[in-house]
Each structure stands twice: as structure tokens, then as C-alpha cells.
Amino acid sequence: MAAASASSTSLFISKPSPSSKLSWKNQLPLPSALAAISLRGCGSNHRHSPRLVVFAMDAKPTVLVAEKLGEAGINLLKDFANVDCSYNLSPEELCTKISLCDALIVRSGTKVTREVFESSDGRLKVVGRAGVGIDNVDLAAATEHGCLVVNAPTANTVAAAEHGIALLTAMARNVAQADASIKAGKWQRNKYVGVSLVGKTLAVMGFGKVGSEVARRAKGLGMHVIAHDPYAAADRARAVGVDLVSFDEAIATADFISLHMPLTPATSKILNDENFAKMKKGVRIVNVARGGVIDEDALVKALDAGIVAQAALDVFTEEPPSKDSKLVQHENVTVTPHLGASTMEAQEGVAIEIAEAVVGALKGELAATAVNAPMVPAEVLTELKPFVVLAEKLGRLAVQLVAGGSGVKNVKVTYASSRAPDDLDTRVLRAMITKGLIEPISDVFVNLVNADFTAKQRGLRITEERILLDGSPENPLEFIQVQIANVESKFASAISESGEIKMEGRVKDGIPHLTKVGSFEVDVSLEGSIILCRQVDQPGLIGKVGSILGEENVNVSFMSVGRVAPRKHAVMAIGVDEQPSKESLKRIGEISAIEEFVYLKL
Numbered sequence: 001m002a003a004a005s006a007s008s009t010s011l012f013i014s015k016p017s018p019s020s021k022l023s024w025k026n027q028l029p030l031p032s033a034l035a036a037i038s039l040r041g042c043g044s045n046h047r048h049s050p051r052l053v054v055f056a057m058d059a060k061p062t063v064l065v066a067e068k069l070g071e072a073g074i075n076l077l078k079d080f081a082n083v084d085c086s087y088n089l090s091p092e093e094l095c096t097k098i099s100l101c102d103a104l105i106v107r108s109g110t111k112v113t114r115e116v117f118e119s120s121d122g123r124l125k126v127v128g129r130a131g132v133g134i135d136n137v138d139l140a141a142a143t144e145h146g147c148l149v150v151n152a153p154t155a156n157t158v159a160a161a162e163h164g165i166a167l168l169t170a171m172a173r174n175v176a177q178a179d180a181s182i183k184a185g186k187w188q189r190n191k192y193v194g195v196s197l198v199g200k201t202l203a204v205m206g207f208g209k210v211g212s213e214v215a216r217r218a219k220g221l222g223m224h225v226i227a228h229d230p231y232a233a234a235d236r237a238r239a240v241g242v243d244l245v246s247f248d249e250a251i252a253t254a255d256f257i258s259l260h261m262p263l264t265p266a267t268s269k270i271l272n273d274e275n276f277a278k279m280k281k282g283v284r285i286v287n288v289a290r291g292g293v294i295d296e297d298a299l300v301k302a303l304d305a306g307i308v309a310q311a312a313l314d315v316f317t318e319e320p321p322s323k324d325s326k327l328v329q330h331e332n333v334t335v336t337p338h339l340g341a342s343t344m345e346a347q348e349g350v351a352i353e354i355a356e357a358v359v360g361a362l363k364g365e366l367a368a369t370a371v372n373a374p375m376v377p378a379e380v381l382t383e384l385k386p387f388v389v390l391a392e393k394l395g396r397l398a399v400q401l402v403a404g405g406s407g408v409k410n411v412k413v414t415y416a417s418s419r420a421p422d423d424l425d426t427r428v429l430r431a432m433i434t435k436g437l438i439e440p441i442s443d444v445f446v447n448l449v450n451a452d453f454t455a456k457q458r459g460l461r462i463t464e465e466r467i468l469l470d471g472s473p474e475n476p477l478e479f480i481q482v483q484i485a486n487v488e489s490k491f492a493s494a495i496s497e498s499g500e501i502k503m504e505g506r507v508k509d510g511i512p513h514l515t516k517v518g519s520f521e522v523d524v525s526l527e528g529s530i531i532l533c534r535q536v537d538q539p540g541l542i543g544k545v546g547s548i549l550g551e552e553n554v555n556v557s558f559m560s561v562g563r564v565a566p567r568k569h570a571v572m573a574i575g576v577d578e579q580p581s582k583e584s585l586k587r588i589g590e591i592s593a594i595e596e597f598v599y600l601k602l
């Protein structure tokens, strides 16, 4: 045993099915919860990822498609679900319909507000955003309601980049204005003299998927391209011949600025009075990202003052913008009605991408594009599967040992492994422990998506510690330990020397086992339920307990005694397949050598 390090990560949990038939209503089935753990960049392969749990369904789920979606996507959805295509719903109509839907698919035109999640009354399990930007979905509300949000982040990248370039070139050569003029019967060759792009500096703000494609195309037009993106890797930019620069340098040196960052609190109105004042006089601006990244009133002022010579905008703070919007009507502004993603090819791709993601999430497959859940590769999840079960059961057992009235606030989880911490992703395990801890003491609906929020809301603090063991890293984990601090236990023997309730488990031949209770070593497979007894170690006791259970046909699956020394105190762990009656439990408690006992449901 060499090193231990503490960390805490965010995670999510799910509620188990009450029976083998998992209901669509009121809870996200375990596989759907696991679907929240996703594979970044696995593309369509995620359809073939191993399924974690196969479950039966009573009825087809219902998917509400609230905005126009490509035919191919609709057909994919129809193979699996009842599909309700209802476009142009008012917010009230959406709220009414949503309580009958398991999934909702939108584009940028529908606001998926907190009211939508509240109105769904727990039925809505997945929101699919058929595109990139999820600024129209209240992610916090989705997470709080345990609703997975998935998007389609790749299929419209090229379309958006091409539209950015279309706006850039059209703006530089006054294409839209000249077109309108000629259609109005004029022939104004001198009025519409443009500017050249070659040799000019383009600042790409946001060097992500769209931004980098715009940069590559602009290089092809002979432009000098710089980019600002606080999170982008400089070598990725250099590979396309682009220098990453600071925000101020980008806006101060650019002849053209093209916006490609998401709308977030940090980017909201990032182009404002103060920043327009730093720009080169005569700068030209393209926005195919989100209207909200520009302070539109400030842009009008900058246009009027000649700081900004022209702007080409595909997106607006309010969509559609009002008819008399000064910005839209400005003669130096070219506008399109949020057409960035609107090519035949992109819409076909987006529809398939989102339909696969939504169906996959509803089925319980791994979601490739989960927005509000942790990302864990499928192979990692497959490997961790028995430990996932162990983790949840340890949490369930530990919390049931807490005496009434002691609030559970601090839980420490220890993972002992020969793998380096970087090689062991414990987020799912922590999620499952959290699930186990919260479920038996709560009636709130928790799943992988909202567990973190739920734990936080309940003031439950979970810290993680890794113990690095010597040995072969083939097995991902040796043991998991769950300790609950500052509580009293209804089974005093579960309290370790250091004063916490302690449960430790291992996976043996793929089956989770409880291997330590407090300071007592036991070995019982975690398959039915468990009776823990502390007794004075003596001959014949195991037989006595066994025969009480046998009399009412309760099958003992496992029995193990952990003792400090022969004929001293011992803890007996008995695995039972059926729930013993109260009468049998009472009789066990009455055996004179038994000092305390507890029945724990798994």
C-alpha cells in the first residue's frame, strides 16, 4: 500500500425499478440513468455499445418533436416510439403536452424552461436538442428534474462554418444590399464597392468545431487568421496556421471578427460598448453563434459611429427580431434568419444524430452526447459493472445502519486499487454509492443526472480517497470502503475504531461481497438481504439462527463469521434470499448469545 489521495468529483445516480418490469412513469430506469454516462466522440458507434441492462417495457415511449426535424430522424424515432410532431406550440401548449411525453426534441426555436420540466411531472426523461447550442434549454432545471439533455453537436458544423463564410464574403461585397437595390430597379455600381478579404486579419472568437472550420476556409481565401479561445489548445490552432491570442489582441487587430463561442454567462454581451471602443475603426463583424454574445444596442451605436463598418448576422438576442429593430434595418447590416444549420445535408445529419441519441438514451444505451451527465467510455463502464453494483449496495447498507435522528452529512469513500488514479474513473461508482445512500432514506426521485444536485441539496458531502496498492493493475479495484462520519449506528459493531460506520466490499468472481463491517472481517455475497448479528463466539450459534430461518423457509445464501479472537465477540453476516418475518427476527434477537442484530435490505 503506497499512497492515498483525496478528491471529490461530481456524479449522478438513479432509482432502481421496484420490480423486474421497469416503469416509464415517474422514474428513469437504471439503464437510462446509466445512459447519462456517455462516450465523447464515439459517433454512431454508440449504437453498438454494450447495453448495460436489458429491461422490459410496458408500452412504447412517446417522443414529442416540437420543431421541424428531418424525415430520416422521424423514421428512426417511429421505429421505437410514438412520435408526436407538433410544431409551433405556445409555451402553454408545450407545458400541457409534456406531461404525456417521455422525450422532447427541439431546435433553437423552443424554450425548454423550468416550467416545462415542472409540468412534465417526472415523466420527461430526455430532451434532445437537434443542434449544438443548448442555451434554449434550462439545464439546471433539467438536471434537478433528473432529465437527461442530449444534443447533436457535429452534424451541422460544416453548415454553420459555410454560412459564416457566406456572410463574410457577402458582407465584404455588399451582395445582399446590391441585390435589393437591383431588384428595386436601380443600378448602383459605385455605391456597392466592397472590400477585399485577401491579406486581411480575421479574428475567430471561439476556436471550437465551427470556429476552426471557418478558420481553415478563411485561410484558403488568403486571410491572416488569428483566434481567441481560452480553452482551445494552441497546437491545434497552430496545425491550421492560426495563432491563439488574447481577447483584447484579437479584437484590436482584426479587420474582420467572426463569433463562434457558445452563449454562456461569461460570453453574454461580450461585444459591448467597452469592447467596440477597442476595435479598429472600420472592423466588420460576422455572427453565426448566438445573438446574445453581442450587446445589440452597442452594435447599433458602433455602426452609427463608423467603428463597425458592417455586420452580418444570422442570430439575434430575440428571435425573430422585431420588425422595426434598428439593427436589422441598418443599411450596413446583412441578416439571415438563423440559417447556419439549415442545409439539406446538415438537417438530415442532425435529425439522425438526435434521433439516435434520444432513442439510445430511452433504451438505456450510452448517450454519446449527454450535456448534463458525466462522460465515461463504454469500455470503462463495462469493466466497472460489478463494482457499480457493489458501490450501490455498500451505500444502501451503510445508510441503513445509521440510527434514527443522526443526519447523514459526511461520507468518505475509499477506493483501493493498483491502478494509478488517472487510470481509474470513479465517477460512476461514486454516483452509485450516492444512490445507495440517498434512496433508502428519501422519497425524492433521484437518478444519474440529478443525484449530484440532490446530494448537495440534502447537505450530503461525499469525499473520495484513493489507496494505491502494489500489484497488477488488471483488476480495476481491490475494495471499496464507505464510511459515514458523525453518526450513531443502530448496530454498534459497524462503528470502526476511528468512530465511523464502515462497510467494505470486494468483487469476487464477478459478484459483490461484503467483506468488512466496522472492524470485523466477514464475507457474504451481496445478493439477497443481510442479517448482521454480534454475538459471543460459541459453538452451535450458527445452527440456531439457521434453523429459525429454515423453519419459515427463508433460504440462507451465505453465512460468515468475523471475530476478534476465538470465543470473544464476533459478527455474523447472514445472506438471505427471502425476507424473514418479524417473528423470526425477534426470535433471532432473543438468542441469549446474540448481543445485537440488524436486518438490512439490499
Ligand SMILES: NC(=O)C1=CN([C@@H]2O[C@H](COP(=O)(O)OP(=O)(O)OC[C@H]3O[C@@H](n4cnc5c(N)ncnc54)[C@H](O)[C@@H]3O)[C@@H](O)[C@H]2O)C=CC1
Binding pocket: 132, 133, 134, 153, 156, 157, 160, 205, 206, 207, 208, 209, 210, 211, 228, 229, 230, 231, 232, 260, 261, 262, 263, 266, 267, 288, 289, 290, 314, 315, 338, 339, 340, 341, 342
Ligand atoms: N447559426 C447557427 O445555425 C448555428 C450556430 N451554432 C453556434 O455556434 C457556436 C459554436 O458551435 P460549435 O463550434 O459547434 O461549438 P464548440 O463547443 O465546438 O465550440 C465553441 C468554442 O467556444 C469556446 N469558448 C467558450 N467560451 C469562450 C470565450 N469566452 N471566448 C472565446 N471562446 C470561448 C470553447 O472553448 C469552444 O472551443 C455555438 O454557439 C452554437 O450554438 C452552431 C451551429 C449552427
Ligand SMILES: O=C(O)C(=O)COP(=O)(O)O
Binding pocket: 107, 108, 109, 130, 131, 132, 133, 134, 156, 338, 339, 340, 341, 342
Ligand atoms: O445548432 C445550433 O446551435 C444552431 O444554432 C442551429 O439552430 P437550429 O437547429 O437551426 O434552430
